[in-house]
Amino acid sequence: MANVEHGGQMAGALGAAGAAAQQARARLKAARVGLWAIAAVLAVRQVTAVLNTPRTERLTVLETWVGPNGVLHVNGSLYDSTRFTGTPFAGLVLKPLTRAAQQYLGWGWTFGSLLLVVALGLVAARALPKPVSWRSSLLAAPVAISLLMLSLPVRNALYLGQTSIIPVLLVLLGCFTVRGERAGGLLIGVGAALQPTVLLFAPLLWFTGRRRAAVGAAGTFAVATVLAWAAMPHDSYTYWVHHLAGTGLGGKAYDHANQSLHGALLRLGLNGPLEIGLFFLLGAAVAVLGLSRAIRYARDGQLLLAVAVTGCVAVAVSPTSWQHQLLWVLLAVVGRVGRRASGRHVWPVAVVLVMTLPAKMMVPNGYALEAMRDNLVLLAALAAATFVPFLSRTSPYYRAPIPTQYAQPVPARFRHIPLVPFLRRVLTRPNLLLELLLIRVTYAAYSQVRLAATGDNAAAGRATAEHHGDQILAIERALHIDIEHGVNHAVVQVGWLREFFGFYYESFHFVVPLTILAVLYWRRPADYRWARATLGFATFTGLLGFWLYPLAPPRLMPHLGIIDTVHGVQDFSKPDYGALTALTNQYAAMPSLHFGWSLWCGLVIVILAPKWWMKALGLLHPLFTVSAIIATGNHWVLDAVGGAAVVGVGFGLAYLLQGPRGVALPVEAGPVEAAAEVSSVPDAPRQRTPS
Numbered sequence: 001m002a003n004v005e006h007g008g009q010m011a012g013a014l015g016a017a018g019a020a021a022q023q024a025r026a027r028l029k030a031a032r033v034g035l036w037a038i039a040a041v042l043a044v045r046q047v048t049a050v051l052n053t054p055r056t057e058r059l060t061v062l063e064t065w066v067g068p069n070g071v072l073h074v075n076g077s078l079y080d081s082t083r084f085t086g087t088p089f090a091g092l093v094l095k096p097l098t099r100a101a102q103q104y105l106g107w108g109w110t111f112g113s114l115l116l117v118v119a120l121g122l123v124a125a126r127a128l129p130k131p132v133s134w135r136s137s138l139l140a141a142p143v144a145i146s147l148l149m150l151s152l153p154v155r156n157a158l159y160l161g162q163t164s165i166i167p168v169l170l171v172l173l174g175c176f177t178v179r180g181e182r183a184g185g186l187l188i189g190v191g192a193a194l195q196p197t198v199l200l201f202a203p204l205l206w207f208t209g210r211r212r213a214a215v216g217a218a219g220t221f222a223v224a225t226v227l228a229w230a231a232m233p234h235d236s237y238t239y240w241v242h243h244l245a246g247t248g249l250g251g252k253a254y255d256h257a258n259q260s261l262h263g264a265l266l267r268l269g270l271n272g273p274l275e276i277g278l279f280f281l282l283g284a285a286v287a288v289l290g291l292s293r294a295i296r297y298a299r300d301g302q303l304l305l306a307v308a309v310t311g312c313v314a315v316a317v318s319p320t321s322w323q324h325q326l327l328w329v330l331l332a333v334v335g336r337v338g339r340r341a342s343g344r345h346v347w348p349v350a351v352v353l354v355m356t357l358p359a360k361m362m363v364p365n366g367y368a369l370e371a372m373r374d375n376l377v378l379l380a381a382l383a384a385a386t387f388v389p390f391l392s393r394t395s396p397y398y399r400a401p402i403p404t405q406y407a408q409p410v411p412a413r414f415r416h417i418p419l420v421p422f423l424r425r426v427l428t429r430p431n432l433l434l435e436l437l438l439i440r441v442t443y444a445a446y447s448q449v450r451l452a453a454t455g456d457n458a459a460a461g462r463a464t465a466e467h468h469g470d471q472i473l474a475i476e477r478a479l480h481i482d483i484e485h486g487v488n489h490a491v492v493q494v495g496w497l498r499e500f501f502g503f504y505y506e507s508f509h510f511v512v513p514l515t516i517l518a519v520l521y522w523r524r525p526a527d528y529r530w531a532r533a534t535l536g537f538a539t540f541t542g543l544l545g546f547w548l549y550p551l552a553p554p555r556l557m558p559h560l561g562i563i564d565t566v567h568g569v570q571d572f573s574k575p576d577y578g579a580l581t582a583l584t585n586q587y588a589a590m591p592s593l594h595f596g597w598s599l600w601c602g603l604v605i606v607i608l609a610p611k612w613w614m615k616a617l618g619l620l621h622p623l624f625t626v627s628a629i630i631a632t633g634n635h636w637v638l639d640a641v642g643g644a645a646v647v648g649v650g651f652g653l654a655y656l657l658q659g660p661r662g663v664a665l666p667v668e669a670g671p672v673e674a675a676a677e678v679s680s681v682p683d684a685p686r687q688r689t690p691s
Contacts (some may be wrong), residue, residue, distance in 0.1 A: 005027065008531055015521045021436060021476050028138065028139075029414060031139065031686075032138055032139060032142065034460065035139060035142035035143060035146065035179055035481045036142045038142070038146055039121075039142045039145040039146045039149065039231065042145075042146055042149035042150060043114055043117075043118075043145075043149055043270035043543055045149075045216075046114070046149055046154075046155060046158055046271060046292070047110055047111065047114060047158075049155075049159075049361075050110050050158050050159055051107070051110060053159070054643075068081050069582040070413040072612075077234055077235050077238060078091045078232075078235045078238075079238045079239065079243070079249065084249070085162075085246060085249040085250040085320075085322065086163055087193060087194060087195070087196065087225075087228070087239060087246070087509060088196065088225075088228040088229065088232045088235045088236045088239050088240075089193040089194060089225060089227070090163055090193075090194050090226040091228075091232065091235060092228045092232060093194075094163070109161055110158060112157070112167045113157065113158050113165060113329050115370060115570050116165045116166065116169055117145065117149065117154055117165060118145055119147050119169060120165065120168060120169045120172065121141060121142075121144035121145035121148050121681040122144075122145075122332075122587040123148075123169070123172045123173060123176060123177060124144050124172060124304065124331065125137075125140035125141040125143075125144045126141075126176065126177075126336060127172065127175070127299055127303065127304040128140060128304060129177040129302040129303070129304060129305065129334070130301065131399075141146070147263055147330065147333075147352060147355075147356075148330070150325075150356045151327065151329070151330050151355045151356055152326070152355060152357075152358075153323060153324050153325065153326045153327040154327065156322075156324040157324040158268075160324060162196055162324040164324040164325045164327065165327065166191070166194055167191035167192070167194045167195040167198050168191075168311070168327050168328065168331075170187045170188060170190055170191035170194075170198075171187070171198060171201060171307060171309065171311075173187050173192050174186070174187035174188040174191070174217075175188075175303060175307055176215070176303070176304075180186060181210050181211075181212035181213035181216065182212055182213070182216050183214060183219040184205075184210070184213045184216070185205070185210075185213035185214065185215065185216020185219075185220065186216055186217075186220050186270070188201055188202075188205070188213065188215060188216075188220075189217040189218065189219065189220020189221045189223075189224065190221075190224060192220070192221040193220070193221050193225060193228075194468075195225035195325065196221075196245055196246070197317070197318045198316075198650040199217070199218065199221060200287070200291065200310055200313055200314050200316065200317075201217065201307075201310055201500060202214045203291055204291060204294050204295060204298065204306060204307075204310050205217065207291075207295045207616065208298045208306075210297055223615065225240075226395050230674055233265045244319070245319065246319070246320060247262075247285070247319040247320060249320070250320060250322055253266055253319070254266035254267050254321060256359075256374045256375075257322055257323050258320050258321060258322060258324075259315060259321050259323070259326055259375065259377040259378040259381070260315065260317070260318050260319060260320060260321040261274075261279055261282050261283055261316050261317065261377075261378070261622075262279045262318075262319045262320070263320070263321070263378075264374075264375045264378055265278060265279055267374055267375070268371065278312060278456060279319075283316065283317040283442070284494055285311055285388060286313060286317055286382065286385060287317050288311065288314050289385070289386050290309055290310070290313035290316075290385035290386055291313060291497070292308040292309065293309055293385070293386070294307075294310045294313070297390065298369060299311060300392050300393050300394070301393050302334075302335075302390075302393060304331065304334050305332070305334050305335045305390060306335065306634070307331065308328060308329075308331035308332040308335070308384065309332065309384055309385055310328075311327075311328020311329070311331060312328055312329055312332060312381040312382070312384040312385040313327060313381075314382075315328055315329060315377075315378070315379050315381040316378065316382055316385060321378075325665050326355070326377055326381070328381070329351065329353065329354070329355055329377060329380050329381050330352075330355045332351055332380075332384040332388075333351045333352060335347065335384070335388065335390035335391075335392060336391045336398060337389060337391065338389060338397075338401065338551070339389075339391075339397040339402055340401055340402045340404070340425055340428070341400055341402060341403055341404045342404040342405075342428055342430070345429055346433075346434045347388065349434060349543040350380075350434060350450075351380060351384075353378070353437060353441060354376055354380045355380075356628055357374040357441060359373045359374070359377070360373060360444070361440070361441055361444040361445070362437055362440055362441055362444075363440070364440060370550075373570040393661055404426055404428070405426065405427040405428060406424045406425060406426060406427065407424065407425040407526050409424070409659060410659060410660045410661070411660075412655075412659050412660050417656060417659055417660075418449075418656065418657055418658050418659035419656050420657045421659075423533075423657055423658045424658070424659075425526045425529060425530060425658070425661070426525075426526065426529060427525065427526050429521055429522075429525030429528065430525070430528075432521075435521070436476055436634060442536065442539070445603065446539060446543060449543045449546065449547060452644065462552070462587065465551055465552040465556075465587035465589075466551040466552045466556075466557060468549060468550065468551045468552065468554040468555075468590075469551055469554070469556075469557050469636075470557075471559075472551065472590070472636050472638050472639075473560075473636070475638065476636065476637060476638060477527060481637050482637075483630065483637065484554045484560075484562065484633065484636060484637065485554070485560060485561065485562060487630050487631050488554070488562050488563055488565070488630070488631060488632070488633050489563070491565070491631040491632075492563050497631075498565050498631075501565070501627065501628040501631045501632055502565050502566050502632060503629075504624055504625070504628045504630065505566060505594070505625075505628040505632050505634065505644060506566065508621070508624075509597065509598075509625075511596055512597075512598065512601050512621055513535065513597050513600065513601055516531070516601055516605070517535075517603055520604075520608075524608065527661070528606055530654060530658070530661050531608075533654045533658065534600065534604075534647075534650045534651050534654045535597070535600055535650065536650070537649065537650035537651075537653040537654060538593075538595075538597075538600060538646045538647045538649060538650025538651075539593065539646075539650075541595060541646040541650065542591050542593045542646045543641070543651045544588075545590050545591045545646065546588040549590050550587045550588065551587060551588075551589040551590040551636075551639070552586075552587050552644075553586070553587075553590065553633065553634050553635055553636070553639075554634075554635070554636060555633035555634060556586060557633070562633040563633065564632070564633055564636070564644055565631070565632045565633065566632050587628065588638075589634075589635055589636065589639050590638070590639050590642050590643075591642025591643040592629055592635040592639035592640050592642060592647060593631050593638060593643060594625060594628075594634070594635065594643070595622065595625050595626050595629055595635070595639070595640040595643035595644070596642075596643030596644065596646050596647045597643075598621050598624075598625035598626075599620040599622045599625075599643060599644055599647050600647050600650070601621050601622070602618045602619045602620075602621055602622040603647070603651070604618075605617070605618025605619075606618055606619065607661075626640050628688075
């Protein structure tokens with residue numbers, strides 16, 4: 001009987017395990033299908049963006065060869081115009097295409113480049129350092145292709161008609177796909193003939209034992225260059241001698257698009273022999289240090305990381321590294337950095353942001369930050385090449401980082417809450433630099449959406465916003481809450497009150513939320529993540545309101561007689577709001593994030609503050625804010641209601657996706673450890689109750 005019961009228990013356990021495994025496979029299949037769908041959508045988006053661009057603005061590199069009747073032909077030197085920045089060998093390879101009609105060449109070039117990107121993503125996914133889990137191997141390819149599609153170098157190459165994707169693909173094929181060192185060296189040599197800095201891979205091959213490949217790469221480069229010189233002597237002399245390996249082709253070397261050490265030194269104001277000498281000195285140091293690191297990673301079994309580091313060296317030491325030539329930096333996401341699992345994502349996220357977003361979105365304007373903003377990709381390349389501490393595969397933390405400490409889950413009132421279980425509350429604080437970067441990117445996106453909310457036609461946007469203003473006023477009159485005019489004129493009569501509300505409106509909107517986030521980050525990191533999530537969800541919901549319902553505030557409704565106490569009397573045909581005139585959309589009033597953010601501050605303080613007087617003080621901020629936005633004529637009463645609604649949505653989404661907020665206790669803590677953990681949390685409540 002005991003054996004029968006034991007056998008039944010074993011069968012039940014095996015059945016449960018099999019069901020769990022089947023569910024895991026189903027989820028993995030769904031995730032894979034979703035990722036491939038995202039990659040396909042991004043590919044279609046890139047092709048559509050290129051083909052919808054006017055012919056005179058796309059494939060401008062090939063425009064050098066545009067002849068009469070829309071048919072391409074070589075007319076004079078490749079370098080009569082500095083738009084063509086490739087090598088003479090690249091021109092020789094592309095020369096047969098000049099017999100194609102321009103329209104068909106544009107389609108063929110775009111779709112051909114798209115196929116190259118897909119091939120590059122597939123090869124990079126297969127080249128991940130072993131061992132790779134079966135889950136990662138299945139998801140790596142669509143993720144890699146999606147990142148490539150989003151990256152600025154690929155978008156730039158597709159838009160201009162550049163060949164810069166080909167050398168990267170040839171190097172990866174030569175290192176990971178073809179069999180035999182000679183074939184690999186041949187492919188890398190052809191890549192070097194198209195992009196001379198690829199020759200830096202020859203030392204990598206030589207010092208990692210692939211000497212035939214290194215010799216083959218150098219020999220192939222020499223043969224291809226000589227062949228191009230024989231066929232196009234004038235162009236070869238122009239490229240190699242007059243322009244010194246392409247220096248001076250394209251834009252100005254000091255342009256921020258040139259993300260090389262040479263370009264950075266020129267932007268810093270150095271020139272002449274001093275700049276040249278310093279460039280060669282720094283370039284040599286970066287080359288020696290970067291290649292030595294690449295060789296070490298290759299010997300460690302991380303050849304893809306070694307290729308990425310070598311490519312980053314090429315970006316830094318090349319006289320000109322234009323945007324379409326910076327794809328090497330994106331490959332550095334494969335390096336593993338950090339001992340803790342919670343910090344393992346910091347480096348790849350930072351690289352992806354740098355390679356997919358304009359620098360102005362990540363670094364704010366300011367003279368002190370100008371050098372960083374202008375050289376952001378170069379800094380990422382230098383970091384990958386010289387000092388980022390990528391883990392060795394022999395490190396005990398390479399495959400088994402220090403586990404993340406999660407807070408104990410709090411039972412929710414509903415069965416399926418949280419909807420996204422992996423968004424559990426982490427006890428440790430996130431990386432500060434990454435947080436600042438994400439906050440900056442989020443705010444830049446918020447500003448762009450807010451600015452574009454009324455559409456391209458300013459006059460039509462203003463008319464729509466004023467019409468919506470009349471609708472809001474009619475609703476408020478029906479509800480007998482149209483107090484804006486009376487409050488505004490009453491406050492204007494009291495000088496100190498007018499100045500107080502104007503100062504409060506302009507000064508505390510950003511200061512208070514950032515201060516609360518900073519205090520939570522330092523004192524209560526688990527609650528910081530929860531508070532940040534609620535604020536992010538609320539802001540995103542507010543952006544939808546700006547986009548769907550542009551609304552003129554009372555001060556911009558000419559027939560209401562509202563006095564603008566902050567900006568003064570306005571000429572509505574040419575309004576002046578100071579430095580923010582061209583940077584913000586004045587018709588994004590619904591919902592009021594001025595009030596929404598202040599209400600978020602008050603609620604967070606009420607929920608987390610340990611003292612009753614702190615809670616009461618926290619509620620004064622939304623009270624003063626709602627008074628200020630109405631007294632200054634910047635918002636309607638219903639705008640404040642909308643701000644409260646989006647904050648409610650923010651807290652609701654955080655509850656649905658992450659579950660209820662509870663006491664920050666580690667999951668693995670026993671009774672004794674849990675009690676100690678509670679005592680170590682500043683002002684932690686003693687009951688685990690959902691909020």
